[in-house]
Amino acid sequence: xxxxxxxxxxxxxxxxxxxxxxxxxxxxxxxxxxxxxxxxxxxxxxxxxxxxxxxxxxxxxxxxxxxxxxxxxxxxxxxxxxxxxxxxxxxxxxxxxxxxxxxxxxxxxxxxxxxxxxxxxxxxxxxxxxxxxxxxxxxxxxxxxxxxxxxxxxxxxxxxxxxxxxxxxxxxxxxxxxxxxxxxxxxxxxxxxxxxxxxxxxxxxxxxxxxxxxxxxxxxxxxxxxxxxxxxxxxxxxxxxxxxxxxxxxxxxxxxxxxxxxxxxxxxxxxxxxxxxxxxxxxxxxxxxxxxxxxxxxxxxxxxxxxxxxxxxxxxxxxxxxxxxxxxxxxxxxxxxxxxxxxxxxxxxxxxxxxxxxxxxxxxxxxxxxxxxxxxxxxxxxxxxxxxxxxxxxxxxxxxxxxxxxxxxxxxxxxxxxxxxxxxxxxxxxxxxxxxxxxxxxxxxxxxxxxxxxxxxxxxxxxxxxxxxxxxxxxxxxxxxxxxxxxxxxxxxxxxxxxxxxxxxxxxxxxxxxxxxxxxxxxxxxxxxxxxxxxxxxxxxxxxxxxxxxxxxxxxxxxxxxxxxxxxxxxxxxxxxxxxxxxxxxxxxxxxxxxxxxxxxxxxxxxxxxxxxxxxxxxxxxxxxxxxxxxxxxxxxxxxxxxxxxxxxxxxxxxxxxxxxxxxxxxxxxxxxxxxxxxxxxxxxxxxxxxxxxxxxxxxxxxxxxxxxxxxxxxxxxxxxxxxxxxxxxxxxxxxxxxxxxxxxxxxxxxxxxxxxxxxxxxxxxxxxxxxxxxxxxxxxxxxxxxxxxxxxxxxxxxxxxxxxxxxxxxxxxxxxxxxxxxxxxxxxxxxxxxxxxxxxxxxxxxxxxxxxxxxxxxxxxxxxxxxxxxxxxxxxxxxxxxxxxxxxxxxxxxxxxxxxxxxxxxxxxxxxxxxxxxxxxxxxxxxxxxxxxxxxxxxxxxxxxxxxxxxxxxxxxxxxxxxxxxxxxxxxxxxxxxxxxxxxxxxxxx
Numbered sequence: 001x002x003x004x005x006x007x008x009x010x011x012x013x014x015x016x017x018x019x020x021x022x023x024x025x026x027x028x029x030x031x032x033x034x035x036x037x038x039x040x041x042x043x044x045x046x047x048x049x050x051x052x053x054x055x056x057x058x059x060x061x062x063x064x065x066x067x068x069x070x071x072x073x074x075x076x077x078x079x080x081x082x083x084x085x086x087x088x089x090x091x092x093x094x095x096x097x098x099x100x101x102x103x104x105x106x107x108x109x110x111x112x113x114x115x116x117x118x119x120x121x122x123x124x125x126x127x128x129x130x131x132x133x134x135x136x137x138x139x140x141x142x143x144x145x146x147x148x149x150x151x152x153x154x155x156x157x158x159x160x161x162x163x164x165x166x167x168x169x170x171x172x173x174x175x176x177x178x179x180x181x182x183x184x185x186x187x188x189x190x191x192x193x194x195x196x197x198x199x200x201x202x203x204x205x206x207x208x209x210x211x212x213x214x215x216x217x218x219x220x221x222x223x224x225x226x227x228x229x230x231x232x233x234x235x236x237x238x239x240x241x242x243x244x245x246x247x248x249x250x251x252x253x254x255x256x257x258x259x260x261x262x263x264x265x266x267x268x269x270x271x272x273x274x275x276x277x278x279x280x281x282x283x284x285x286x287x288x289x290x291x292x293x294x295x296x297x298x299x300x301x302x303x304x305x306x307x308x309x310x311x312x313x314x315x316x317x318x319x320x321x322x323x324x325x326x327x328x329x330x331x332x333x334x335x336x337x338x339x340x341x342x343x344x345x346x347x348x349x350x351x352x353x354x355x356x357x358x359x360x361x362x363x364x365x366x367x368x369x370x371x372x373x374x375x376x377x378x379x380x381x382x383x384x385x386x387x388x389x390x391x392x393x394x395x396x397x398x399x400x401x402x403x404x405x406x407x408x409x410x411x412x413x414x415x416x417x418x419x420x421x422x423x424x425x426x427x428x429x430x431x432x433x434x435x436x437x438x439x440x441x442x443x444x445x446x447x448x449x450x451x452x453x454x455x456x457x458x459x460x461x462x463x464x465x466x467x468x469x470x471x472x473x474x475x476x477x478x479x480x481x482x483x484x485x486x487x488x489x490x491x492x493x494x495x496x497x498x499x500x501x502x503x504x505x506x507x508x509x510x511x512x513x514x515x516x517x518x519x520x521x522x523x524x525x526x527x528x529x530x531x532x533x534x535x536x537x538x539x540x541x542x543x544x545x546x547x548x549x550x551x552x553x554x555x556x557x558x559x560x561x562x563x564x565x566x567x568x569x570x571x572x573x574x575x576x577x578x579x580x581x582x583x584x585x586x587x588x589x590x591x592x593x594x595x596x597x598x599x600x601x602x603x604x605x606x607x608x609x610x611x612x613x614x615x616x617x618x619x620x621x622x623x624x625x626x627x628x629x630x631x632x633x634x635x636x637x638x639x640x641x642x643x644x645x646x647x648x649x650x651x652x653x654x655x656x657x658x659x660x661x662x663x664x665x666x667x668x669x670x671x672x673x674x675x676x677x678x679x680x681x682x683x684x685x686x687x688x689x690x691x692x693x694x695x696x697x698x699x700x701x702x703x704x705x706x707x708x709x710x711x712x713x714x715x716x717x718x719x720x721x722x723x724x725x726x727x728x729x730x731x732x733x734x735x736x737x738x739x740x741x742x743x744x745x746x747x748x749x750x751x752x753x754x755x756x757x758x759x760x761x762x763x764x765x766x767x768x769x770x771x772x773x774x775x776x777x778x779x780x781x782x783x784x785x786x787x788x789x790x791x792x793x794x795x796x797x798x799x800x801x802x803x804x805x806x807x808x809x810x811x812x813x814x815x816x817x818x819x820x821x822x823x824x825x826x827x828x829x830x831x832x833x834x835x836x837x838x839x840x841x842x843x844x845x846x847x848x849x850x851x852x853x854x855x856x857x858x859x860x861x862x863x864x865x866x867x868x869x870x871x872x873x874x875x876x877x878x879x880x881x882x883x884x885x886x887x888x889x890x891x892x893x894x895x896x897x898x899x900x901x902x903x904x905x906x907x908x909x910x911x912x913x914x915x916x917x918x919x920x921x922x923x924x925x926x927x928x929x930x931x932x933x934x935x936x937x938x939x940x941x942x943x944x945x946x947x948x949x950x951x952x953x954x955x956x957x958x959x960x961x962x963x964x965x966x967x968x969x970x971x972x973x974x975x976x977x978x979x980x981x982x983x984x985x986x987x988x989x990x991x
Contacts, residue, residue, distance in 0.1 A: 002319045004041035005342055009316025010209075010220070011202065012037075020094040022071075023105060029090045032201075036062070036069050036085035037315035039096075045300050045319070045385055047071065047085060049101045051150060051547070052518035053117055054110035056384055058300035060515060062086050062307035062314075064199070064583045065288045065552040067516040072097045072151045077159035078266075080586070081151025082548055089201070089262035099151040118509075122523035122542040123530070150516075150548075160270035163259075164592040167237070167276045169195040172253055174244030174421060175284030177205020178214065178467070178483075179459025179474050181226045183282050186480035188236045195276065196230065197242040197255050201262070203227050205286055206306070209313045210334055212467040214483040222483065242274070244285070246580025247424040247446070251278045251454050256585050271589045280454055282478070283421040287437075287460040288552055290413035292326060293521050293561075294499035295510040296380030297411065305332040305410040312342050320408030324389050326350040326377050326499070330490040331465070332412035333364045340367055348404055350375040352394040352499070358491035375401070376499040379507065380409055397502040414493050416556050417461045422446065423578035427455060431571040432463055436495045438556070438575060439463035466490060497560040513561070514554040516547035521561050528565040535573050538562055545576060548584060605658035606755045606818030611836070619839050622723040624659045627838040637840075642940040644837035645844050648761045648806065649941055651833035654825055655758040655842060657810055658818060661706070661725025662754055663718045663732065667745035670714055676740075676880055677732065678708070679864060679873045685710040690784045690801055693718075694864050694872050695728065700885030702858050702867070704728050707801050709786050717750075721854045725751045735881075755818025759825060760808040762988075763832035768809060770828045774798065776809065783990050792828070794821050802989040803842065805849035805982060844937045847948060850901065850980035857899060857934045857948060863891055866950065867899045868979070897931055900954035901979035902947040904972055905961065909945035910936045914964040916951060917971055931962065939981065946981050947974070 009030070016031035022039060029038030036059050039047060047069040048057045057068035069085035075095050082099070101108040113120060129140040171187040173180045176198025184196040204223035207214070214222040230236045242257035255274035260266045289306040291297060301320055305327065311317040322345045325332050336346045349364070349371045356373060365371055378392035378400050386407050390400040414436050419429060425446030429438040440462055445453030456477055458464075464473040471482040498511060498521055511521040519542050527538040538544065544558045545551025551558075555576060563573045594600070603623045616627035617637060629640040647653055665674060671683030678693035685691050687710045695704040704727075706719040720728045729749040736745055759767060768776045771792030781787055786799040794813050802808035813821050826834055846853065852867050863886050864873055874880070885891075904910060916931035931951030939946045951957065954976060963971035978984070 001043040002040040002045050002317065003043060005312065005316040005318055007316065008313055008342055011314045012316060018090050018092050018094075020090060020092075020096065022096045023098055031090070033090040033315060034086055035071060035073075035083075035088040035090055035094070035096055036066070037311060037317050038090050039069075039085065040311060040317045040319060041315070046105060048098055049105070049108050049110065050298070050518045051100060051516055052120070053114035054100065054108050054112075055114050055298060055518065056300055057298065057515065058303070058319075058385075059086060059307065059311075060291065060298075060303045061288075061553065062304070062310040063288075065549050067514070067547050067549040067553060070099055070150060070516075070548065072099055077154075077156040079154045079156070081153065082584075084548070084583075091262055092264040094264075122519065122526055126541075158588050158595075160260075160266070160588060161268075162586075162588045162592050163269040163272040165272055165274055167195060167274055168278075169193045169237070169276065170279045171195070171282060172244075172276055172278035172280070173197070173282045173284060174253075174255075175205070175286060175459070175461070176200070176203045176238075176240070177284060177286055177459065178207045178212070178219065178223070179461075179470050180205075180282070180284035181223065181230070182471060182474045182480075182482060183284060183458055183478055184230055184236065184238075185226060186474075186478055187282075188230065188233045189480070191235065193235050194230075194233075195237045195239070195278070197239045197244055197257075197274075199241070199243040201240055203240070207467065209310060210467075213486040214467070214471075216484070216486075239274075243582060244281075244283070244421055245582050245585055247281055247421045247455060248580070249425060251281065252276070253278055253281060254580065256581070256589060271586065273585075273589050273592060278454075280456065281421065283418075283455060283457045283461050284459045284474075285418040285421060285457075285461045287415040287417045287463075287465065289331075289415055290556055291553055292328070292377075292411045292413040292499055293497060293511040293513060293557055294326075294377040294379065294411075295503075295507045296382075297377075297409075298512040298515055299380045299382050299386050299409075300384060301382065301386030301407060302380055302409040302411065305335040305412040308408070308410045309335045309338045312338050312344070318342065318344055318408075320386065320406065321345060322347050322406040323408040323410055324348050324350065324377075324404055324406040325410045325412070326352075326389075327412040328352045328496045329412060329414055329493040330356075330358055330360045331415070332410065333360045335410050335412075336364045336369055337367070340369070347406060348372055348391075350377060350389075350391060352376050352496050353491070353494045356491050359488045360490060363488075376496070377409070378500065379510070392500050394496065394500050395502065396500050398500050398504060398507050413496060413557070415460070415465060416552075417457075417463050418582075419457065419461065420578045420580075420582050422455055422457050422461075424580050425455065427453075427457075429575065431569075433495075434492065435463060435465075436493055437463055495560075497557055497564065513558045514542075514544050514547055514551075516549065517543040519544045519554065519558070524558055524561045525565045528562055533562075533566055535559060535562060535576055539576055551576060603659075603752070605656050606815050607656045607658065607757075607822045610819060610822060611656065614836070616838065621659065621839070624722055626659060626722070627656065627836070628840050629838040630836055638938070641838070641840045641844065642938070644835060644841035645940045647833060647835045648804065648837050648841065648845065650762065651835070652759070652761040652763040652767060652829050653804075653835055653837040653841070654822070654829070655760060655837055656755075656822070657758045658755045658815075659722040660751070660756060661718075661720030661722065661728060662750045662756075662812075663720065663725070663729050664715065664748040664750050665718060665732070665745060666715045666748075667743070668714055669743040669745045670716055673732075673736070673740065673743055673745045674708065674716055674718070675877060677735075679880055679882065681874050681877060682708055682710075682716065685716075687712050688785060688787065690786055690799060692784075692872065694869060695731075696864070696880075696882030696885070698881055698885060700863050700882040700888070700891065701860055702854070702862050702864050703731075704854055705852070707784075707799070709799065724854065725749060753815055754812045755815050755821065756810055756812045757818070757822055757825065758803075758808060758810045760802070760804050760806050760837075762807060763829070763834075764807045764809055767825065767829045767832050767834065768798075771824065776800075778991065792821075792824050794824070796821070803851060804845040804989075805851075805986070806845070806988050807991050808989065843935070844939060845941075847935050847937050847946060848939055848941055848982040850948070850978070852899070852948075853935065857950075862950075865891065865898075866896060868955065895952050897950035897952050898954040899934075899979055900949060900951050900958075901977040901981060902933065902936075902949050902962075902964075902974045903977050904945050904947075904974045906973075907944040908972060909938050910947045910949075910964055910972060910974060911966060912936050914966065914972075916949070916962040916964055933964065941982055948979050951976060 012032035170192035207219035376394040378390040428444035468487040619628035674682035918928040936947035
C-alpha cells in the first residue's frame with residue numbers, strides 16, 4: 001500500500017495535522033499536503049475511473065498535467081467537480097468525492113465497458129449510432145448524454161466571490177523556479193517594474209526537490225536568499241499561487257491567483273483574475289515529463305518518475321516498497337537516488353539505451369541498483385494496483401525475458417517544454433531530434449503591434465534541462481550573470497514511443513496514451529488507417545488530448561505514433577493548437593463581480609425614476625430599461641398602448657429617447673470617413689442639417705440606421721439604434737485603428753452624456769413655444785434641421801426629426817438636466833394633453849408610417865434593397881462598406897424576399913414571425929414558404945391589424961392574397977399592400 005514515510009516532506013508541516021474526508025471516509029494529512037498526497041498517505045491509491053472504459057486510475061503525475069486523479073471538492077454552494085487532486089491544497093474539513101463511478105469507486109458497474117473494449121474502438125459511436133436513424137433522437141442520444149461527463153454539475157449557486165485587478169509592468173516573469181528568479185533579479189536590477197508569478201505555493205520549482213547546488217549553496221537556501229532579495233525591491237511584485245493562464249496580443253496577459261482555495265475559513269474572494277499589460281513576458285514555465293507507452297501503463301502504481309520523486313521528497317509519501325524504473329534518459333536515475341535515500345527498494349532500472357556510462361548512471365549502479373540496458377516493459381501485471389512487470393528487449397517483439405516483482409513502476413520518456421504561453425499568440429516551434437521535444441523557435445516569436453517579439457522563453461521551457469543549461473540559457477537570452485552550478489553531465493536520450501518497438505497488436509491495444517479518455521496506441525493507428533491523417537482530425541476522431549489535461553501528457557506520444565503509422569516525421573505531422581487558459585479557470589473567476597444583479601450593467605436614463613413612479617412597464621433593450629407602456633389602474637398593456645398612440649396622434653406625446661446612440665465623429669477626414677461607413681453621402685451635408693443614413697457590413701448586409709447631424713465643417717453627430725451604440729462605436733474604431741489608421745478622425749461615444757426627449761404630436765410646437773426662448777417655427781427650423789439655443793431656460797440642441805410621422809422635435813440637454821427638462825415639458829404640456837408614451841407605441845406609429853426597425857426588418861441577411869431603401873444608397877460614391885458585397889449575383893435575383901405591407905382580410909392581427917405558405921413541398925417534405933412577417937401590430941389609427949413583412953417579389957405582387965401560418969389554428973389570409981399605411985406624403989411631419 002501507499003503510505004506516509006517517517007522522514008521527508010519539505011512541503012508539509014508535520015506539526016499541523018489536518019482532517020478531511022474522501023467518499024465519506026475520514027482521513028488525516030498535514031498542512032501543505034495536496035489531496036493526492038494526503039490520499040496516498042492514507043493508503044488510498046485508487047482515486048478515480050477513466051471516462052470510457054471505467055478502468056481504475058491513480059495518480060500518474062504530481063501537477064497540472066494530471067489526467068486521472070480528478071475529484072469533486074466541497075459541498076452545497078461550494079461544490080466543484082473535476083478538481084485535480086495533485087494541485088488541490090488540503091485544508092481542515094475538506095470534503096472530497098470520487099467521480100465517474102457507480103455504485104462505488106471500488107466496484108464500478110461501468111467497468112463492463114472495459115471487458116467489451118474490443119467492440120468499442122476509437123470512433124465506434126460514429127458508426128454504431130447512425131442506423132436506424134429514428135433511434136438517434138429517442139434511444140441513442142439520451143443514453144449518450146447520460147453517459148458523458150465526469151463529475152456532476154453543481155446544483156446550487158456559487159457562494160464564493162471573485163476579484164479582478166489590473167496591473168502594468170515592464171517585465172512579467174511567469175514561473176518562480178530558478179530560471180524565473182534569476183530573470184526577475186536581472187530585470188529588477190536594471191530598474192524595470194517586475195511582476196513575478198508562480199503557480200505553486202513555494203518558490204524554486206524542481207531545483208530543491210532534485211537537490212541542485214547553486215553558488216555553493218543547496219538550492220533551497222539559494223532560493224530563500226533570492227526571494228528575500230527580490231522582496232526587498234520596491235519595483236518587484238511577487239505572487240505565489242498565481243498562474244499565467246493566457247498570453248494575448250499587445251502584451252496582455254491573464255493571471256489567475258488562488259486566494260483562499262487552501263484555507264478552511266475561506267473569508268474573502270476565492271480567486272483573483274489579474275489583467276496584466278506587460279512590455280515583455282518571460283515564460284519560465286518549466287517542462288513536463290512524458291510517460292512511456294507499454295501494455296498496462298495505466299495500472300494504479302504506474303506513474304512518472306519525476307512525480308514519484310515529488311511525492312517522496314516533497315510530501316514524504318511512498319507509492320510502494322519496490323519500484324521498477326523504466327527510462328530512456330538519465331533524469332529517472334535521480335528518482336532512484338531519492339527512493340534509496342528514503343529507505344525504499346529499487347529492484348531494477350530498465351534502460352532502453354545500450355552501453356550507458358554517464359556519471360549519474362554509474363553513481364546509481366554504485367549504490368547497488370541493477371541496470372538492465374536495452375530493456376523495456378512487455379506488460380505490467382495487476383489490476384487494482386501493480387504486482388509486477390514482464391521484461392523484454394526494447395528492440396524485440398515483446399518476448400518476455402524475465403519477471404520482476406514490484407508494487408510501483410516509475411516511467412520516464414523524456415521531457416516536453418511547457419510552450420503554451422509562447423504559442424498562445426502564434427509563436428512557432430521546432431522539433432529537436434536529439435532531445436525528442438518541440439522547442440520555441442526564437443526566429444518566429446509571437447509579435448506585438450511593433451512587429452517585435454514580446455515573449456521570451458527561458459530555462460526548461462526553452463528546452464534546457466540540466467541546472468547548468470537552464471542558467472546559461474537565462475544569461476544568453478536576457479543577459480546578466482548566472483549563478484555557479486555544480487552539475488552532473490547527462491547522457492543522451494533515446495526516442496522511444498512504444499515499448500517494445502516491435503510490439504504486436506495485442507500489446508499495442510493495451511498501451512495507453514490518453515489516460516482520461518482511454519485512447520490507446522491502437523486507436524491512433526486505426527484513425528490513420530481510416531484516413532484521419534491530419535493531427536487535428538485524428539485528435540477529434542479518437543479524443544486524444546481532449547481531456548482536462550488538454551494533451552499535456554499524451555499529445556507528443558500520440559503525434560509520434562501517428563507519424564510512425566503515416567511513415568513520416570513528427571514535425572511533418574505538427575502539433576495541435578495551444579489555446580488559453582493553460583489550466584481550466586472557473587467561470588466565476590472570469591466573471592468576477594459580474595453575477596446576479598451585477599451580471600450586466602443596468603443602464604438607466606436620467607428620467608428613469610419618473611417613469612418608475614408613474615407605473616412604467618419596463619422593457620429590456622440591450623443594457624437599458626425603457627418604458628414599454630404606462631398602464632393605468634385596471635388597464636391592460638394593450639389598452640395603454642392604444643391610448644398612448646391616439647393621444648400622440650391627436651394631441652401631445654413625450655418619449656424618453658435618451659438611450660439612442662450618440663457618437664461624435666470629428667476631424668479633417670470626418671466626412672470622408674462617414675462616406676465610407678454609410679451607404680449615402682454625408683460629406684455634402686450642410687452644418688445645421690440632418691440626414692438619414694444606413695450602415696452595412698462588408699458583406700452588404702444592413703446593420704444599423706440613424707440620423708446624422710452635421711455640427712460644423714469637421715464635426716458630425718451620428719445617432720444609432722439603442723442596442724447598437726457600443727457595437728457601432730467599436731465598428732468605427734476598428735476601421736480607424738486597423739485599416740484607415742492614417743485618417744485624421746477621432747470618435748467619442750456620448751450616449752450617456754446627453755438626455756434626449758422627443759416631443760411629438762400636433763401640439764408639439766405649441767408646448768415648445770410656451771416654454772419660450774427659441775424660434776421653432778417651420779420657417780426657422782424646417783424638417784431635418786437642428787439648432788442650438790436656450791429653451792425654457794435650458795441650454796439645448798433641438799432636432800426637427802420624426803420617427804412617428806407626426807410633427808416632432810427631439811431635444812438634447814446635458815444628462816444632469818434631463819429630468820428637469822422632462823418635468824418642465826410635462827408641466828407645460830398639461831393644457832395640451834401631454835402624455836408619455838413607451839416603446840410599443842413608438843413601434844406602432846413607426847410601422848403605420850412604414851419605417852423599418854433594425855432587428856425586426858433585419859436579421860443579418862437583409863440588404864437595403866430588400867427593404868425598398870435604394871434611395872438611401874448613393875449612386876455617386878465610388879465605394880462604401882458593403883458596396884461590393886451588394887453586387888453579388890445572389891442579391892440581384894428577382895425572387896428575393898422584399899419588404900411589403902400586409903393587411904389581413906378580416907382585420908385581425910398576424911402572428912409575429914408567421915410564414916407565408918407557398919404551394920408544394922421541398923425535398924425534405926416540408927411546406928414551401930414565400931415570405932415572413934417581420935413586424936405586426938394593432939393600429940389604433942386605422943382600427944385594424946397591420947403588418948410588415950418580407951415576401952418573394954413582394955413589390956411586384958401588390959394586391960395578391962397570401963396565407964400565413966397560425967400557431968394552433970388555420971392559416972390567415974392577408975393582402976399585400978404598400979408598407980406605408982398612414983400619411984404617405986408626410987404632410988403631418990412637415991407642418
